[in-house]
Amino acid sequence: MRLITVLSLSSLLALPAAAQSTGHRAAPSTRATTEVSLTLADTAAQRAAGKPAIIRIDYGQPHLRGRRIHTDSLVPMGTVWRLGANNATLLTTDVDLNLGGKMIPKGRYIMQALPEPGGWTLILQAETTGAANIMVMTHDPAKDFARIPLTVRTTSDSQESLSIALIPSTAAGNARGVLQIAWDRSVLSVDWATR
Numbered sequence: 001m002r003l004i005t006v007l008s009l010s011s012l013l014a015l016p017a018a019a020q021s022t023g024h025r026a027a028p029s030t031r032a033t034t035e036v037s038l039t040l041a042d043t044a045a046q047r048a049a050g051k052p053a054i055i056r057i058d059y060g061q062p063h064l065r066g067r068r069i070h071t072d073s074l075v076p077m078g079t080v081w082r083l084g085a086n087n088a089t090l091l092t093t094d095v096d097l098n099l100g101g102k103m104i105p106k107g108r109y110i111m112q113a114l115p116e117p118g119g120w121t122l123i124l125q126a127e128t129t130g131a132a133n134i135m136v137m138t139h140d141p142a143k144d145f146a147r148i149p150l151t152v153r154t155t156s157d158s159q160e161s162l163s164i165a166l167i168p169s170t171a172a173g174n175a176r177g178v179l180q181i182a183w184d185r186s187v188l189s190v191d192w193a194t195r
Helices: 017-022 044-049
Strands: 003-012 030-040 053-061 089-093 097-099 102-104 107-116 119-126 144-168 176-194
Touching (some): 053 144, 102 144, 107 144
Antiparallel strands (some): 003 030, 097 102, 097 176, 119 144, 144 176
C-alpha cells in the first residue's frame, strides 16, 4: 500500500487548553476522538470510492479532579485498565497497521492498558459486534489479540484530562507516526505505520 499524502489529524478534546494547564476542576468524563485520514494510491476501489482510509481512536476522557492516576481507585498498578472512562476505547483502522512491531489487520479493536512498575503494555482485543457502545467490565486474557510495550516518560507538568493522539509523520513513504497517551505526569507512546 503506497501513501500519497496524510490529509488531516484531528483530536476533538472536551476541555480547552487553559483548563488543562491551570488545574481547574473538570466536568464529568466525556468522549473524545483522534483520527488520521490517509489517501492511498494503490487500489482502484479506493480511488473509485473517493474516500480516504481512516485510523481512529474513540475514547472516554476521564479527568484527575485532584487525584493521581496510580491509585487503587483510578489506575492501579498491575491491573488491566480500560484506558479511558465509561465505554470501551475503540481503535478502528481501514488499513493494516504495524503497531510497535505487531501486525494489526484492518478492523476494530478494544484498547486496554496494563500499568506496571517496569512499564506499561497496550492490550488490543478484536471487537466484532459492531455495536456503537461497548462496555468492558473485566479483562479476559483469552481475547487478547496483541500486547504491545509502550515507551514511558514522566513530565513535570500534570495533564488534567486523559489525551490520546495519533500523530502522523511528514516523512515520505508509507504513512507512519506515533500513538501517544498522556495523563497526569505520564506520557506513553508507540510507533505506528501502515503496511
